[in-house]
Each structure stands twice: as C-alpha cells, then as structure tokens.
Amino acid sequence: MTKKLKVSILSPTLSKGGVDRAYLLGQVLRELNYEVAILGFLFGECIYPLPPAELPVDSVPGGIYPQLFTSAKQLLNKIDGDIIYAVKPKPTSFGIALLKKLSTRRPVILDIDDWELSWCGGDEWRYRPSLKQLARDILKRDGALRDASHPVYLQWMEKLVKGADAVTVDTHFLQQRFGGIYLPNGKDTSLFDPAKFNSEASRVRYGLAEYRVLMFPGAPRPHKGLEDILMALDRLNQSDLRLVIVGGNPYDDYDDKLIARWGRWIVKLPPAPVDRMPEIVAAAHVVVVPQRDTVTARAQFPIKLTEGMAMAKPVLATRVGDIPEILSETGYLAAPSCPEELADQIQLIFQDYKTANIQGMKARNRCLECYSVPAMASILSKVLASL
Numbered sequence: 459m460t461k462k463l464k465v466s467i468l469s470p471t472l473s474k475g476g477v478d479r480a481y482l483l484g485q486v487l488r489e490l491n492y493e494v495a496i497l498g499f500l501f502g503e504c505i506y507p508l509p510p511a512e513l514p515v516d517s518v519p520g521g522i523y524p525q526l527f528t529s530a531k532q533l534l535n536k537i538d539g540d541i542i543y544a545v546k547p548k549p550t551s552f553g554i555a556l557l558k559k560l561s562t563r564r565p566v567i568l569d570i571d572d573w574e575l576s577w578c579g580g581d582e583w584r585y586r587p588s589l590k591q592l593a594r595d596i597l598k599r600d601g602a603l604r605d606a607s608h609p610v611y612l613q614w615m616e617k618l619v620k621g622a623d624a625v626t627v628d629t630h631f632l633q634q635r636f637g638g639i640y641l642p643n644g645k646d647t648s649l650f651d652p653a654k655f656n657s658e659a660s661r662v663r664y665g666l667a668e669y670r671v672l673m674f675p676g677a678p679r680p681h682k683g684l685e686d687i688l689m690a691l692d693r694l695n696q697s698d699l700r701l702v703i704v705g706g707n708p709y710d711d712y713d714d715k716l717i718a719r720w721g722r723w724i725v726k727l728p729p730a731p732v733d734r735m736p737e738i739v740a741a742a743h744v745v746v747v748p749q750r751d752t753v754t755a756r757a758q759f760p761i762k763l764t765e766g767m768a769m770a771k772p773v774l775a776t777r778v779g780d781i782p783e784i785l786s787e788t789g790y791l792a793a794p795s796c797p798e799e800l801a802d803q804i805q806l807i808f809q810d811y812k813t814a815n816i817q818g819m820k821a822r823n824r825c826l827e828c829y830s831v832p833a834m835a836s837i838l839s840k841v842l843a844s845l
Contacts, residue, residue, distance in 0.1 A: 464493040466539030470551040472517050473502030474677075474709075477509075478761060479571045479628075480545045481732060482834075484513045485646055487543075489835040490842070497536055499529060499550050507705075508731035510646070520550075522604040534558055541845065543567045544622075546574060547615040549606045556621055565845045568622035570632050571643065573757035575616065578609045580753055585610045624841050628759040629780050641837050642784070643759040644829040649733070650768035652822070655740035664727060664741050669700040670808060672774070673742035675735060676762045678703055678713045681755045683748030683776060688720040689797035690804060699804070701746070704738055705729040739769045744807055744814070747775040751794040755779060767825040772807050772814035774800070784829070788821035790814075 465487050469480035477498070484494045496513055501520030509515050518532040530550075537558050544555035547570060555566045575583060587595060595603040602608055616636075619625065625638030633640055661667045672691075678684050684701065691699055702725045707713045717724050730738055739745065745766025749755040756779040763784055766773040773789035775781050782791060790807060792799035807814045827833065 462491065462493045463541065464495065464539040465541045465543050466537045467494060467496045468533075468537070468542065468544045468551040468555055469496060469498035470546045470548040471520065472496075472498040472500045472505045472515065473520070474506050477505070477507070479569065479643070481509050481513060482644065482646075482761075482831075483543060483545070483569060483838075485510065485831050486644075486834045486838055488512065489831050490839055495539065497533060499526075499533065506729060508733075510649070510732050523606065524604075526550075526606055530554060530557075534561075539564070541565050541567065541842070543569060545569045546572065547612070547619055548574065549611045549615060552615055552618070552622070553611075556618060559621075565623040566621070567624045567626065567841065567845075568619060568638075569626045569628075569641070570619075570636055570638070571628045571759065573632060573635065573754065574612045575609060576752075576754040576757055578612075583609055583613075585613075623845055626838070626841060629757055631757045631779060639837065639841050641834060641841075642829050643761045643764060644831060644834045645761075645764040645768040645825060647768045647822075647826055647830040650736045650739070650765060652740065652770040655737055655769075657740050657742075660737055660741035664702075664738065666700070666702065666725065666741050668698065669702075669725070670696075670698050671700055671702050671741055671743045672746050672804070673702045673704070673739065673744070673766075673771075674746050674762065675704040675739055675742075675765055676760070677705060677707045677709070678716060679707060679709070680712065681750050681752045682760075683750045683794065684716060686750070686795055686797045686800055687746055687748050688716065688723055690801035691720070691723045693797060693801045694804060699723065700725050702727060702742070704735075735765065736769060739765050739771065742766070742769075742771050743811070744804070745769075745771045745773050747773065747781070748792070748800060749776050749778040749781065749794060751776075751778050755794075759784070764825055764829045766818075767821040767829065770815070770818040770822040772811075772818045773821055774803050774807065776800075785821065786824055788817055788824050790817070 499520035500517035544552040595601045626641040776794040
C-alpha cells in the first residue's frame with residue numbers, strides 16, 4: 459500500500475494575514491489525496507478565522523526577536539511533510555521553510571498571494587538608518603527590527619524567492635513580478651453552495667430582514683473602496699439600503715472611522731469561522747468588492763469575489779487588476795473611486811433584480827469551472843508533479 463505524501467503548509471501567522479490562503483491550499487491538497495498539516499506562529503490570543511473542520515492546525519507562540527528564535531526552533535521540529543508549502547515570502551513562513559530545506563533537502567513551494575512591500579511604498583521603500591537609529595531598532599524593547607514583519611525582512615525574502623523549488627501566485631501582477639504558476643484564489647463550492655441555504659431565513663437570523671443588503675464579507679481597508687460604496691449610498695439616500703461588513707478590521711480602527719462618518723448605512727457583524735460564512739453570505743442581496751486602483755489592490759485576487767460568485771450572488775466590483783477577467787461579464791463593474799458609477803450600478807441591480815440573479819447564477823457556473831477547489835487542484839497537481 460502506497461503511503462500518502464504529506465505537505466506541511468506554513469502560514470506566516472495564524473492570527474490573520476495568510477491563514478485564509480493556507481486553508482484554501484490545504485483543501486486543494488486534500489482534494490489531491492495528500493495528507494496536510496497547517497503550521498504557524500500564533501501572534502494573537504486565538505486562531506482567527508477558525509479552520510474548516512477537516513484541516514489540522516498546529517501553532518507555536520509568536521513574538522518578537524530574539525524570543526521568536528526559540529519559537530522558530532519549535533516550529534522547525536514540527537515540520538514533517540515530504541513537501542513544504544510556504545504562504546507569503548515572509549520570514550515566519552518562507553524563511554522557516556528555507557531553513558528546513560537546508561537541513562532536510564525537502565522541496566519548498568512558495569505561494570505569493572499579495573505584494574507585501576506595496577503596503578510600505580513598494581520598490582521605493584528604503585531602510586537607511588543612522589548608526590544610532592539602527593542600534594535603537596535592534597536593541598530597544600520596542601525596536602522596529604525586532605518585529606519579523608519589518609519591511610527590510612520582506613525585501614530580503616523577495617531576494618530569496620529563487621530559492622523555492624516552485625512558486626504559485628494568484629494574480630497576473632504577481633506573476634509578472636515573481637514568475638511562477640498562476641493559481642487563483644478559488645473557493646470550496648461544495649461548502650459555498652446556495653442550494654443549501656435560504657436567503658430570507660439568513661437575513662432574519664442576522665437581523666437584516668428589513669434591508670436590501672450590500673455585503674462586504676472581509677476586512678475594511680482604505681484600498682478596498684468601501685468609502686466609495688458609502689458615498690454611493692449617500693447619493694441614493696434610500697433608507698432600506700445597508701452595507702453589511704463581516705468581521706471588521708483586525709489591523710487598526712479603520713472600520714470605526716467608517717462608522718463614525720457613515721454609521722447610518724453600516725451594519726457590522728462579528729467575525730465568523732469559515733464554515734459559517736456561506737450562511738452569512740446567503741443573506742446578501744449583492745456582494746460588493748469596490749477595490750480602488752492602487753498597487754496593493756492590483757496585486758490582489760479578492761477572495762470575497764469568489765465567495766459572492768460561489769453563492770450565486772450579483773457581484774458589484776470595480777475595474778481593477780484581474781477583477782474584470784475573473785468575473786468575465788457575469789457581474790457588474792464600475793470605474794474605481796467612482797461613487798457615481800457605483801450608485802448607478804446599485805440602481806440597475808435592484809431595478810431588475812431577476813436579471814441580477816441570473817447574472818449571479820452565471821457567476822457561480824464560472825466559479826465552478828475556473829475557481830473551485832477541483833479547478834485549483836488540476837493546476838496544483840502539475841506543480842507538484844514537477845518537483
């Protein structure tokens with residue numbers, strides 16, 4: 459009897475920021491009959507979001523340097539896969555994978571689903587401290603270089619990308635920058651299946667029965683364009699419209715700022731585990747992904763797109779990066795940073811909601827064909843075969 463090969467997936471953190479992609483890759487690898495374990499540092503109090511029930515997750519305590527070195531040793535001892543799959547070119551994932559490769563010669567795949575340096579200026583960012591500042595950054599208890607996510611470490615990791623035996627990326631922007639095989643941000647379409655849920659019942663359960671729901675099931679950040687949707691709602695000024703945000707922003711107080719200015723349009727639902735998200739998305743009339751045209755946004759494949767598509771929801775998005783190609787005329791598009799066009803598209807959707815639902819079904823069919831777990835497995839099987 460042939461022994462199952464095992465893949466150790468390294469997430470840079472299990473407290474948000476890479477873990478969603480790690481879960482998805484784990485599901486794809488299970489589809490291919492690999493044994494899977496997801497490993498990573500836990501920088502928060504608990505794993506968030508919780509994994510699908512079938513995926514084993516193991517953590518070691520996160521922290522800052524030099525304490526992180528002790529945890530890194532623990533993590534290295536836990537990696538027992540025949541193949542190591544690192545999510546994001548970060549020291550806490552790809553860096554650990556390369557260290558394990560040095561001692562074991564096990565092949566390493568690097569997955570890049572975001573351009574991490576875009577958050578701090580991209581190619582223009584430079585670290586040029588004075589000697590005094592360098593000493594502070596290293597020696598002070600809160601010194602900047604004691605944080606493993608410091609941009610200088612990201613720059614170093616990008617220079618080591620060629621050390622991976624294979625690279626997967628989820629956008630054409632990243633493919634042009636890093637090479638590798640295009641592996642889109644798909645969805646478990648058996649879990650996200652609209653036939654299993656009653657939309658009206660979901661709206662009742664989550665206190666949304668009296669509203670026409672525009673849902674953003676992700677973390678609000680400036681480049682995601684929620685301000686443009688809210689300005690569109692100001693223009694429409696229709697009292698039963700609501701923007702429903704699921705989970706909020708775990709990074710800063712940006713969603714609080716949105717609520718302070720546009721609170722009358724916003725309903726905020728608490729974080730939910732992956733397995734509960736289909737029922738929540740079922741409550742939407744429309745899923746909105748109004749990305750602004752920034753380098754960060756162009757580098758991303760918004761995972762919330764495929765959540766809306768899989769659940770056969772009308773999807774309203776903007777012409778940024780790969781989004782028009784992903785939707786391929788199954789959704790509604792507006793120019794980025796254009797509340798006027800977003801307002802027009804919202805009007806269009808609700809004026810003929812029957813047609814909008816037909817578009818939603820087309821979007822699900824496209825998701826099944828191109829962005830499902832089996833579709834991803836077909837691509838990833840070739841990557842694994844090449845190792």
